[in-house]
Amino acid sequence: MNQESWLTAEVPGPKKASLITKPEIADAMIRRASRPVFVVGSIASEIDLEEKKLIDYVIRLARQFQIRVIATGSTNTAFLARDFTPDAVMPAVDAGFRLADPAWQGVDGNGPHDLAIFVGLPYQMGFTILSGLKHFAPSLKTISLDNVYQPNARWSFSNISIKNWIINLEAIIGNKEEE
Amino acid sequence: MGTKEINISIKELETELGQIKDLRMSVGRLAQETWDEPQGPTPFPSLTTLRNWDLTLLNRYRPFYLPLCDLCCLCTYGKCDLTGDRKGACGISMPGQQSRIVLLAACIGAATHMNHAREMVTHLVHTYGDEKKLDPGGLSIKVEAPITRLVCGMKPETLGDLEAVLDYAEQQIGALLACTHTGQEGNPLDLESKVFHTGMIDHLSMEVADIAQVSAYDLPKADPDAPLVEIGYGSIDTTKPVILVIGHNVVPSVGIMDYMQDHDLTGELEVAGICCTGIDMTRYSARAKIVGPISWQIRYIRSGIPDIIVVDEQCIRTDVFDEARVQQIPVIATSEKNCLGLPDRTGDPVDDIIDEFTRGTLEGALILDPEKVGEIAVRTATINAPKKRKKKKAKLTLKEGMEEAKKCTQCRECRRACPNDLHIPDALKLFARGDSAMLAGVYDACVGCIRCEQACSEDIDIHSLITLTAEERLEHESYKLRSGRGAIQDIEIRQVGGPIVLGEIPGIVAFVGCANYPSGGEDLAEMAMEFANRRFIICTSGCAAMTIGMYRDADGKSPYELYPGNFEAGGIVNVGSCVSNSHIAGAAIKIASIFARRNLRGNYEEIADYVHNRVGAVGVAWGAMSQKAAAIAAGFWRLGIPVIVGPHGTKYRRMLLGRADRDEDWYVTDARTNERIYVGPVPEHLFISVETKEEAMVMIAKLSMRPNDTSRGRALKLTHYIDLHRRLLGSMPADIHRFVRMEADIPITMKEDIVAILKEKDWKETVIPDPTLIRKKEVVS
Numbered sequence: 001m002n003q004e005s006w007l008t009a010e011v012p013g014p015k016k017a018s019l020i021t022k023p024e025i026a027d028a029m030i031r032r033a034s035r036p037v038f039v040v041g042s043i044a045s046e047i048d049l050e051e052k053k054l055i056d057y058v059i060r061l062a063r064q065f066q067i068r069v070i071a072t073g074s075t076n077t078a079f080l081a082r083d084f085t086p087d088a089v090m091p092a093v094d095a096g097f098r099l100a101d102p103a104w105q106g107v108d109g110n111g112p113h114d115l116a117i118f119v120g121l122p123y124q125m126g127f128t129i130l131s132g133l134k135h136f137a138p139s140l141k142t143i144s145l146d147n148v149y150q151p152n153a154r155w156s157f158s159n160i161s162i163k164n165w166i167i168n169l170e171a172i173i174g175n176k177e178e179e
Numbered sequence: 180m181g182t183k184e185i186n187i188s189i190k191e192l193e194t195e196l197g198q199i200k201d202l203r204m205s206v207g208r209l210a211q212e213t214w215d216e217p218q219g220p221t222p223f224p225s226l227t228t229l230r231n232w233d234l235t236l237l238n239r240y241r242p243f244y245l246p247l248c249d250l251c252c253l254c255t256y257g258k259c260d261l262t263g264d265r266k267g268a269c270g271i272s273m274p275g276q277q278s279r280i281v282l283l284a285a286c287i288g289a290a291t292h293m294n295h296a297r298e299m300v301t302h303l304v305h306t307y308g309d310e311k312k313l314d315p316g317g318l319s320i321k322v323e324a325p326i327t328r329l330v331c332g333m334k335p336e337t338l339g340d341l342e343a344v345l346d347y348a349e350q351q352i353g354a355l356l357a358c359t360h361t362g363q364e365g366n367p368l369d370l371e372s373k374v375f376h377t378g379m380i381d382h383l384s385m386e387v388a389d390i391a392q393v394s395a396y397d398l399p400k401a402d403p404d405a406p407l408v409e410i411g412y413g414s415i416d417t418t419k420p421v422i423l424v425i426g427h428n429v430v431p432s433v434g435i436m437d438y439m440q441d442h443d444l445t446g447e448l449e450v451a452g453i454c455c456t457g458i459d460m461t462r463y464s465a466r467a468k469i470v471g472p473i474s475w476q477i478r479y480i481r482s483g484i485p486d487i488i489v490v491d492e493q494c495i496r497t498d499v500f501d502e503a504r505v506q507q508i509p510v511i512a513t514s515e516k517n518c519l520g521l522p523d524r525t526g527d528p529v530d531d532i533i534d535e536f537t538r539g540t541l542e543g544a545l546i547l548d549p550e551k552v553g554e555i556a557v558r559t560a561t562i563n564a565p566k567k568r569k570k571k572k573a574k575l576t577l578k579e580g581m582e583e584a585k586k587c588t589q590c591r592e593c594r595r596a597c598p599n600d601l602h603i604p605d606a607l608k609l610f611a612r613g614d615s616a617m618l619a620g621v622y623d624a625c626v627g628c629i630r631c632e633q634a635c636s637e638d639i640d641i642h643s644l645i646t647l648t649a650e651e652r653l654e655h656e657s658y659k660l661r662s663g664r665g666a667i668q669d670i671e672i673r674q675v676g677g678p679i680v681l682g683e684i685p686g687i688v689a690f691v692g693c694a695n696y697p698s699g700g701e702d703l704a705e706m707a708m709e710f711a712n713r714r715f716i717i718c719t720s721g722c723a724a725m726t727i728g729m730y731r732d733a734d735g736k737s738p739y740e741l742y743p744g745n746f747e748a749g750g751i752v753n754v755g756s757c758v759s760n761s762h763i764a765g766a767a768i769k770i771a772s773i774f775a776r777r778n779l780r781g782n783y784e785e786i787a788d789y790v791h792n793r794v795g796a797v798g799v800a801w802g803a804m805s806q807k808a809a810a811i812a813a814g815f816w817r818l819g820i821p822v823i824v825g826p827h828g829t830k831y832r833r834m835l836l837g838r839a840d841r842d843e844d845w846y847v848t849d850a851r852t853n854e855r856i857y858v859g860p861v862p863e864h865l866f867i868s869v870e871t872k873e874e875a876m877v878m879i880a881k882l883s884m885r886p887n888d889t890s891r892g893r894a895l896k897l898t899h900y901i902d903l904h905r906r907l908l909g910s911m912p913a914d915i916h917r918f919v920r921m922e923a924d925i926p927i928t929m930k931e932d933i934v935a936i937l938k939e940k941d942w943k944e945t946v947i948p949d950p951t952l953i954r955k956k957e958v959v960s
Binding site: 007013041042073080081088092097123124125128 | 829
């Protein structure tokens with residue numbers, strides 16, 4: 001486990017994401033949040049996690065934790081194909097820009113989000129948008145649930161294998177199911 | 180306007196007042212005024228002249244900063260940690276630092292075009308004289324230099340006049356660069372205003388460079404039927420000696436082609452170009468060919484095909500000489516800006532240099548005389564080609580390639596170095612087992628940067644293996660590109676001006692910029708054809724223009740064979756190289772001037788306000804990589820034209836985004852009544868990075884809407900937006916109510932669905948104003 005960016009040259013600054021070393025960390029972050037939101041990029045519907053795609057895990061998590069969902073890129077199509085309607089469809093940078101505004105009332109108009117969970121964005125987009133939030137949205141917590149280290153999130157997995165990733169995602173979902 | 184430098188020298192003069200000896204006077208340039216349009220308020224604007232206009236735009240399109248790193252390391256106070264709200268030792272904040280870097284990038288880009296223009300004009304003045312008339316379009320063009328007229332308030336008539344424009348541009352870029360020094364400008368919005376100013380100077384410089392070369396070299400003059408030329412790795416006849424030219428300044432290539440012409444060698448050799456020099460060569464001679472955009476450099480040099488390589492300036496790999504040495508290909512550097520560490524042989528006899536090149540005792544030389552370059556390149560290639568063919572190195576076979584791939588340890592460092600995160604390790608593993616399909620597939624999205632090879636601990640030439648597996652594809656790369664036509668004719672502007680301003684031609688989409696595509700070049704051709712079919716006007720230039728051409732339909736035809744080159748609905752218009760981008764901005768300006776008869780002269784703010792509110796133009800730089808691309812984008816921003824970049828574009832460090840949900844941001848003044856009217860978020864963003872081709876297409880349609888659209892025009896634009904959103908993103912857009920101003924705006928075929936949405940959103944009808952963002956004086960009742 002280490003804090004090395006997935007793209008080697010994207011060296012992070014002094015402030016780097018803490019590692020999600022066990023699924024309980026992400027689980028606790030999500031449970032403690034009162035207004036979490038997913039920002040789900042186009043790669044979520046492309047990545048194979050054995051028989052499922054990453055987006056299938058996102059949907060399970062969103063449903064179980066009642067997390068609002070922003071679909072970026074063309075991810076909306078993949079959500080709809082799975083009978084899941086995201087709360088908003090917008091470009092990832094637009095989502096980031098709004099999340100950085102403490103006055104933004106969120107995708108449902110019910111108040112600012114306190115946790116943004118990023119997953120499935122092209123690596124460099126996630127890196128830069130999370131950097132924007134790290135610097136300009138001090139009250140917003142961010143997590144990356146990709147299997148690569150995103151140093152600009154508040155919390156991120158390390159660069160982990162697909163197998164390990166599945167175990168972690170299943171565990172987060174499982175923890176909730178046990179409640 | 181015609182200018183003359185006035186120098187008076189008096190050796191000895193006796194007057195009633197006394198005696199004068201050795202008096203010398205210089206009064207710079209004396210304008211010979213031939214333009215009767217009254218001078219506008221802002222000729223030759225300084226850094227702050229248009230600041231209010233910039234701040235008006237920036238108040239609506241606010242910067243969203245995306246720092247690439249948390250530090251500033253520009254001076255020895257630092258490194259300074261600017262995380263969050265910390266400030267550096269000089270007091271700079273993170274937003275200020277990001278804007279400063281954007282300004283630096285834009286200055287680099289603008290300086291590059293500007294100095295290109297200066298070299299071009301100096302050379303052409305030296306060759307043809309400063310009284311050489313400018314002629315970018317014969318009788319078809321009366322507004323010969325719309326950006327120069329708009330920015331400088333002058334009407335250039337000769338090559339010499341362009342020198343005065345460049346004097347101004349150089350002064351401005353010097354001042355802009357000075358602003359980035361530690362302890363100067365630190366306010367982010369003031370820095371952003373200066374970014375816009377830099378972009379405007381960039382467009383001015385590009386216009387100078389292109390109208391100078393079009394006039395002097397007789398390149399296509401606003402010709403929609405510019406010839407179809409050959410492009411592609413496989414289009415080069417390798418049985419002939421091959422001269423490869425790389426870069427962005429056609430002057431040395433003209434030396435090559437002139438030498439061939441003068442010695443009856445045209446057709447005996449192949450002159451092939453990479454990057455914008457390639458495009459401009461084909462504008463000079465339709466017999467020249469283009470290998471491809473910037474990302475083809477390594478693969479073509481490593482093919483060993485070129486018999487000599489000539490590089491000029493800009494966008495040339497800095498390791499081109501190292502790569503050429505391995506293939507034993509001599510290199511000629513031709514620009515003071517790119518000497519490659521080579522000995523300056525400009526003053527040496529041609530025969531000596533050719534002798535050393537052909538004997539192999541000289542690997543490369545700096546030669547700063549384009550005519551000499553022409554002779555040396557042609558004669559060297561002619562002598563070297565047969566020898567080279569004779570002792571041609573055996574190519575790596577697939578079997579040898581597979582053996583090489585077996586060295587891969589699956590450490591994944593190549594993938595982690597790849598900007599497109601390509602699955603190289605998996606592809607290498609399969610290749611090592613005899614299956615080359617996946618590695619050949621990697622070729623499609625490979626940008627040719629060879630970062631994979633730099634990262635490989637086993638020294639595998641990964642890029643060479645990729646091209647080896649894609650060899651068949653490479654050899655079939657042979658397409659047609661319509662050569663760069665230059666400017667848009669005044670008559671074309673007259674014909675489309677009304678439909679564009681009223682929204683009945685849904686928009687102008689400009690596909691421009693570099694070739695760093697996130698998932699291959701086909702995306703660009705697909706987007707261009709989609710919008711041409713939707714009757715948008717498609718403009719393109721540079722690497723984007725090349726990429727659009729490197730596509731074939733089922734009948735083997737390229738987009739340039741399928742669509743007309745006219746500036747009309749459904750046309751695909753290749754204006755030329757990077758500097759020809761000025762003609763795209765120029766077309767938008769000319770709509771305001773020729774169609775709407777707004778005064779152009781030194782009247783930037785009013786024209787930009789017109790373009791922003793009425794001309795549905797959208798720039799798309801899908802693979803933008805360079806600082807030049809940043810400067811070009813900035814020039815469009817100041818005109819209020821939105822620019823979309825691909826997912827790599829977030830690395831430009833900041834977006835300029837509108838907030839559709841903040842109604843207060845979307846009011847304009849109705850110039851007829853002076854009332855403030857809500858017009859909805861049109862265009863919604865000024866600079867935005869999107870993730871996928873599908874998202875880009877929806878965004879293009881959305882950003883083509885303007886406050887001035889007639890109901891018929893808006894209904895048409897909404898049809899495209901909704902149709903693309905449904906088809907590519909799977910659902911009705913959630914923001915339709917923001918774009919419908921009155922019932923007549925609703926597309927008839929979608930009326931039922933939209934009316935239901937409007938009811939749900941508690942929509943209220945509004946009016947279509949005569950929109951302006953410029954604060955006018957109170958209307959006298």
